[in-house]
Amino acid sequence: MTEARSLPRILIIDDDASVQVSLALLLKQSGYTALSCDEPQQAMQILATQGIDLVLQDMNFSLQTSGEEGLNLLTEIKKLYPGLPVLLMTAWGSIALAVRGVKLGAADFFTKPWNNTQLVQLIGSTLAYSPGASASKPDRRLLDQQFEFADIVGEHPELLKVLATIGRVAKTNAAVLILGESGTGKELIADAIHRNSPRAARPAIKVNMGAITPSLFESEMFGHVRGAFTDAKTDRKGHFASASQSTLFLDEIGELNRNDQVKLLRVLQNQSYQPVGASKTEQADVRIISATNRELAELVAANEFREDLFYRLNLITIRLPALRERRSDIPLLAQRLIADLTRSYGMPAVVLSPSALNWLSSRHWPGNIRQLRQCLERTLLLVDKPLLEQNDFLFSEQHEEAQQQASVIDGLTLDQVEKHMIEKAMEQHQGNITRVAKVLGLSRFTLYRRLEKHQIVNAEADDNDEYAK
Template sequence: MAHSILIVDDEERLLDVLGGMLEGLGYQVLAAASAPDALVQLGRETVDLVLTDLRMPGMSGRDLLAEIRRLHPILPVVVMTAFTTLRDAVQMIKEGAFDYIGKPIEFDELEAAVANALRLHDALRDNDRLHRELEGRHRLDGVVGTSPRMQDVLKAVTEVAASRTTVLVTGESGTGKEVIARAIHFNSPRQRRPFVAVNSAAIPEPLLESEFFGHVKGSFTGATANRAGRFAQADGGTLFLDEIGDMPLALQAKILRVLQERQFEPVGGSQTRHVDVRIIAATNRDLKRMVAEGTFREDLFYRLAVFPIGLPPLRERASDIPLFLKRFAEEIGPQVGRRDVRFSPEAEALLMRYDWPGNIRELQNCVERSLISSHGNSIGVEDLPPYVTQRPAAPRDAAAFPIDLDAALDEFERTRIVAALRESGGVQVEAAKLLGINERSLWHRIKKHGIVVARVVAA
């Protein structure tokens, strides 16, 4: 669609001439003989650029610019002026005009000024649209869940979002901890500042300190230039520390210092940098147990757990599964060429009975696979993955009491890891994908349970 340009000038002859020039370049042209008339048209028409005279009777071009800046902040304005008022035109640029062109108007100069201004407008409009989409995606009403457990989570997010309080989000892998962290950030006063996420388990240990704090050129082999770390990148915004339980003890001490003093030094540097960063940490591990075992610093734990938010696993919020099915089908469907697809009541009921060890991430993968396998506008039981249809759902309330819960959970985790390793033929990268965790996290768990990994996995 052609760009629309509003020309504002009290000389009728010039309006006709400029209109003819711009229409010849393929633009849609609107005309106004005064600044008040221009404001009326801006209120009822979509305009991509305003081309206005500076000197007009009554309301001047400068006054019009001020109103446009107030009512339409990203709409570019190009000023037309005689050379005798060049100083005024320069001043208007300081006040927000994009450019000026001198009278009499030269065609080439007009064409270049208009093209440059419209490129700016397109970029600003796209940026504004993307920002609104990003905010919309992370609004509280964008967090899926109406179950009582999730209502408690949403209440906690609402309570803490406006503050700069440190938050610790806990929950099993795949429960949506980063989604909650982003919801906190995008509903806080820091929403227009950076949200920087870093996964402690996904970064090789020798590079962790540089990743967080940056480094100066020559500080170690491969440091060929200065590099800003994640704390510097998040200055003024939020730093999300995912998998905080996998962070080595030595780095934990340095993170604690930043939390206490809001300052750090890059690797190999001596200059202290001060930062204003809100910390949201997340883990699927039992940090209290790690503190007792000496693998996580107690002082850091209490610094992080100022406002804890625990996310329930999907099996404990089964009533939310139909909402996720609808959301994922709408999001993923167009990507795989399937639109307006719904799950049948039978398929939905079966999915609600499944125990979802991989939580929301596993459910999302299930929806994508079902969309690809199915035909028509309905996904039936026959279209669901075999691991859902051929495996009995987890028994509810079937355990005899009393039980050793920690031992039961360890055995459950060990069994699932062994099963995934067998399924993948001992390939840990593939097993980690099946379990919905990263390879480093899987390695720690294999070590913890003493599992022998080979092409044939030993239990």
């Protein structure tokens, strides 16, 4: 039996001999086996025979500097070896070419000259998340034995895939983009990545990007020195400095305006920044995790989000399922949430009945876990019982609707209140005159007169109805 290889094998494809030598030395020092070649045909031969784990590929070759030959080689590699990660090497002026390469399947790109530490981190994170890193089906029990996931509740297969991904990428410095609807727990996932990372000893710094005004972006993110502007009476540390050797969580990244996207991109590319008014450059030793409930790819297509920043942020993408897509987890979540709520309020333990759990599991929950928690909290406060049943949640829901209607009615005239109530009843009963009249305690004739008075259109009215004439 052939002995399994212990060192990942990395192929360097570059027609510059000095680049080959420098990279090979760096890879050897970092615990990898390096192979080198200087042209595409030889690269394909090595790939066919040597069992390569990752490729470092230059985008430009001496005979053709437009980059098309590099793109063609990348396309051929991804066609024959779709699971093989490729990192592209490019000059600073050819970043647009590298972005095209990422769209064709490259894992990421780096610029020449490179930073050795950052490149080794990029290689390590890329290998950790390669498709062959884990082929087994995730098991919640085994995941909990290896990682700290106590705050994340659920056993649905889609959630287990998310946890398995966290386990693979947490130990790396790879940039992670978390996508999902509002209320799905994106911040919880970011916390789990940080908690299971080598940076967990220092607290993660969380920033809501939608809450930072453009005029304050640089000061908030990079800090400023005394006297940098009128109100800068003291030095101020920015979020990048606060997150040094830790994790910087950029929530609502899709809300960042185009000008500030450029400033953020520059820091991610250079791994350095300059506080406002300072002459000294600071190193940005942070791990970036970002999140949004918007589709960044669509924003890129609409020219609202920079394509190069998008590819910097989503080396690893984690997409969270909506609560309705993992209904089997709702009973577990509900019981965990109700236990947390009773503890936080100092209340005796409360149990959810099977009828309550079934009712909760049947709901659509457009607001996801956040809405589920709000529903449980409201019912817990309104109903003083040790066992909550379905009717208790129905009572709570009706109470909430009544409160909302009261807030709408407050301050209206009697005629406005009457119109509101008729419109609400017409909506609830799809314009059925008989049902609406019964609910409001009116005759059909009186209801028609009220509809006419308030100019409420009744699309369901029968043209032959004598009351409608």
